[in-house]
Amino acid sequence: MASAHVVAGEREGDIASADRIRDAAIERFGRDGFRAGLRSIAADAGVTAGLVVHHFRSKDGLRRACDDHVLAVVREQKAKALTDGTATMLLAQLAEVERFAPLVRYLLRSLQAGGDLAGALLAQLAADAEEYLAAGEAAGVIQPSRDRAARTRYLTYQAVGGMVLWFTTHEAVLEPGPFQKLFRQYVEEITLPALELFTQGLFIDRSMLDDYLMYVPDPPPAGNAASAAA
Template identity: 60%
Template sequence: MRTGGAPGAVDPGGASAQIRDAAVVRFGRDGFGAGLRTIADDAGVTAGLIVHHFGSKEGLRRACDAHVLALLRTAKEEALTDTDTGSLLARTAGIEEFAPIVRYLLRSVQAGGELAATTAEHMIGDAAAYLAAGEAAGVIRSSRAPAARTRFLAYQGLGSLLVWFTLHPDNGDDARFTASLREYVRTITFPAVELFCQGLFVDRSMLDDHPLHVPDPPSDGASA
């Protein structure tokens, strides 16, 4: 039974966390049309207990969204503030543990609607925080337009995942999704690291000339 708090509050290690974790996996695998009874079977509880803890299916999804975003935020901040490159690159060895999280995130964006839009905006807000942490740690360059850069990077990351998994459908197979995620990481890691560390153009003339060709040039940050 609930240990206290409002509907949607999750007791770490308790039944509510067990339900939420089962829902993350099931929603990721089958989409948000998955029923409460199926999730209850996965979690080994009754559908009534889900309603008791979360109030409704929408309440359960909100709890899943919050959990997934918190996990992603922590992982990203750790990655972007770690100056040990060996440790950073070694994180990809444990990509399997993130497979249900990534799958859920993709389902959320594909589903669209208010919760998907809210999830995307929370992701962008979290990205702003961990990019700022990376700047403070001395591993990320400052930007003339930090908010715009953050949004671009979030859209770029989500878009890349969506294209990959659209072209490589898993058809509900967990092992196939995990293998595809590992292949995605293997495929994009080197070019992404090269691009982020080395840049693309050989000089910065396009950046310097950009303010001359737009009516409202960025000016909300330190010089790049």
């Protein structure tokens, strides 16, 4: 029995150290970019470089773990907002935006770096968005779409592209405190126009859509048929 407790404790210790390394990597990659070495990340986490390799095998392995964690947090928070649909949830999230600043800074660094890992990250952001938008439809908070996948890709490109452009055209702030302040400024700038656009729409009628639909097929995809019927 004692040995079982020892094994369980060792396993929990391994998970805790891996999480600590991952969190340190998110901070370091976000601050310095992906040129940051494993030794500096290990020092930030208070472990040896060998332990980093033990848990993640390589810098790419560590970066994928960071991607997975950032995506999981984004997915969780977006799902809450798009299935709850209340002002209370929105205000609660706005009140703690600084908590997410390290993850956003990491996400920006990854997308700006480009390459296969950035492409995979963007594809997973879109795939996750399709899932939580579908959950929002099922909860009666989101309007159904003629083409849910296409709408999701558009929203992902707009959101990610707009965020990257905004931060690229503002001064690059590398220290945690100033970046948190910059992230708060970004959120406050986009929240009202985004909510207005998403809740009220832009055009006063649907004539432009109706004219367009005269020239393209209009059946809802099979996956959206039930939502459209509801």
